[in-house]
Amino acid sequence: MTHVPFFCFCLTAGLAVSSALRILDKRLNCNQKGLDNCKISNCSEKRMVVKEAPSGPEWHSEQMGIWMDEHVPVSVMNITWRLKANGGIVTVHGSEINILDENTNQSMCVKFSYKINNQLNPGFQRWTFSLDGVVVEPRHTYMVSVLNLPQPDDIDEMIRKKITIPGSLWNPHMNVSVDRKHGKLCIVVGFEAAQYSERYQVSIQSQGLHYSENVTKGNKTSLDVTFEFEFGQLSQCELLVTIHPFFIRCKNDCWRPKKIINYCSYYPPRTLIIKATVGLLVIGSCLAYFLWRASHKDPVNTSSSAAKEQPEGFQVQERKRVLLIYSLDHPLYKNIVLKLSAFLTNRCGTEVVLDLLDSTRLGVLGSIQWLDWHREQIENSSDKILILCSRGVQAKWRAMCG
Structure with a gap:
């Protein structure tokens, strides 16, 4: 019979070790003001009992939340209490926090040791301490008790509170x-x-x-x-x-x-069709450009010889037009399009049709009508349409096409 209590004690200790009731790693904060040290203790060890003891603590608050533990979210409980500001506060050596899971009968005890000499903290407020990062289970009920040390022999100064954890602390339903x-x-x-x-x-x-x-x-x-x-x-x-x-x-x-x-x-199907059409137009424009270059191998010499045969008054030729269609991705790319337009106008003698340069007519007709009107004008002539794609559009097109 003498071995039965020892066996029960070992069984209880084993359950405490394997219990889900624990404190997250590196969450036991012993650097609080007025705190000398803190540690997870054995609740069954004997406490010092005195006749004249400090008054008990007071509840401050309790909060629930979700923290990360080894990249896995867990439910946690944080407990905060404060010491009473009375004449006996100077005799407070520490506090004992006991947490009992009423669903599994598993418990955990944490002991705080204080180093305080005044009734109020340096901010002239009551001393406040907290135990954070206690891992709890949803839908479990916990009995939390806090007792100041040393313990009085004839008065129960322990404060207790029953806390039930919600089934789900937060589901954002994103x-x-x-x-x-x-x-x-x-x-x-x-x-x-x-x-x-x-x-x-x-x-x-x-x-x-x-x-x-x-x-x-x-x-x-x-x-x-x-x-x-x-x-x-x-x-x-x-x-x-x-x-x-x-x-x-x-x-x-x-x-x-x-x-x-x-x-x-x-993306709606219509958008994908438009993108495919733009891609085919780009490829077709490139092919048309190379075919045109192949059929005009020496345009400079031909034009110069023809100019010599014609009278001086007939050497003025009509300026070619080019309609610029571009992808407006960024203000910096807009600057590139404008610089290209200036180059085509000043260096190549080409008339550039660009919405950025024709804001008045664009405002009257609207973007769709303005584009259709210029497209019809160019289709009935030998003018060209130049489609510009930025690197971002090219990368996006490659990603969509695999």
Whole structure:
């Protein structure tokens, strides 16, 4: 019979070691003001009992959140208490925090040792301490108790609180929609806000691209964040959407839900047909240009000899026109198009038809009618249409075509 208590003690200790009730690695914060040291202790060890003891602590708050543990999100509980500001506070040696999982009967005890000589902290506030990063299970109920040391022999100064963990601390229900507005790619990220987080950072990442927006919950339960991109900014179809909540305790280490979207799949069939048509026009223009060069091997000599045979008054020839169609991806690319227009006009003697240089007529006719009118004029003549594609459009075209 003398071996039975020892066996029960060993069994209890073994359960405590394998229990899910634990503190995250490197989360036991012993650097708090007024704290000498802290450690996970054995709740069954004897405490020193005295007649004149300090008064018990007071609850300050408890919070739940989601932290990362080895790249896996876990539910955590943070407990905060404070010492009473009375004459007996100078005798407080420490506090003992006991957490019991009522669903599994597993427990954990943490002992704090203080080094305080005044009733108030340096900020003239009551001493406040916290135990953070306690891993808990959803839908479990925990009995949390805090006792100041040394323990009084005749008065129960222990404070207790029963805390039930919700089934799901936060499920953002992230929803991402993609649309085209005013020639731009519009991505809207919608999600449900968490109970204990007021601020969020929503970001979109791709190769060579990273955009983020900060948003505050306020009185809302669901939030929307909108991103707008030029089509040339995105070189890949896949985008990574991340929501970073800022809980009070975990701050930058909170669990971040992520979602990968393929924005190319949101393109309507008509857009793909237009892109294929543009690609064929580019290839056809290149072929037509090379055929024209092959059929005019020595245009300079021919024109000069013809000019010698004609009278001086008939040597003025009509200027050729070229219609520039380009992909407006970035303001810098617009500058390149304008510089090319100036080169064709000044050095090549070519009349350039460009929407940027014909804003008055473009405003009267509209972009579609303006383009159709110039296209008909060029089709009825020997003038040319030059289609310009930036590197971003080329990379995007290659990605869409595999």
